[in-house]
Each structure stands twice: as C-alpha cells, then as structure tokens.
C-alpha cells in the first residue's frame with residue numbers, strides 16, 4: 516500500500532515538473548531585464564515626461580512628433596543615443612541619469628511600434 520502511494524506521488528511530481536518545463540515563457544520575460552512594473556513606469560515616463568515636450572500623444576509640441584510614421588526612417592541606435600545623451604543646444608535633455616541603455620532600447624522599440632492611448 517505504501518509502495519503504491521510512493522509511485523503515485525512520484526508520478527504526480529514528474530507530471531508537475533513536465534508541465535512547468537513545457538509552459539510557454541511569459542512575453543514580458545523576453546524583454547531582457549526589464550520587469551513588468553518597470554515597463555509600466557517607462558511607458559508612464561514616455562507619456563508624461565517626454566509628452567510634456569513631444570505632446571501627450573507624442574504627436575509633437577516643443578519637440579518633434581515621436582510617432583512610428585516619423586521615427587521609422589531613423590536608425591534605432593541613433594534614437595537610443597539621442598534619448599540617452601540629449602541634443603546639445605536644444606531643449607532635448609539627456610536621460611542617462613534616469614534610464615539605462617536596455618530601458619531606452621526597450622522604449623525605442625515601443626515608440627517605433629506606437630503606444631496605444633489609454634494604456
């Protein structure tokens with residue numbers, strides 16, 4: 516009787532391990548190193564802080580529009596560097612003190628895809 520119990524327990528444990536191994540990686544885990552809560556903060560920063568100059572819907576204001584149509588022709592590496600280091604002698608400030616490279620790379624990807632409003 517004890518042996519049967521042991522075999523059943525072992526079987527269930529193996530089944531559980533298999534299920535865990537096969538379950539798909541959550542999408543957010545693929546954004547290397549940026550936790551879902553930090554991603555939320557970054558989108559908030561993009562809308563509020565960047566939006567204060569680039570327009571709340573990023574359609575342009577003091578700074579140029581940051582919408583996919585306007586950004587798509589520009590190299591992502593250049594966009595990343597502009598955000599990290601700013602543009603000298605303009606109102607565009609450097610964000611390096613607040614954002615790291617991975618975070619800016621992630622933001623550039625989002626900006627190129629377009630940020631849905633009301634998110």
Ligand code: HEC
Nearest residue numbers: 561564565568577578579594597598602605606607608610
């Ligand atoms: C204080 C105002 C201000 C803030 C805040 C600001 N920007 Fe800018 N940004 C500008 C201005 C002005 C320019 C245009 C500078 C020039 O004349 O080339 C610019 C240019 C840019 C460009 C280059 C766009 C292009 O097509 O040439 C990018 C990308 C950009 N900003 C991204 C951001 C992001 C992302 C943030 C938030 C993390 C941000 N900016 C916050 C004022 C601002």
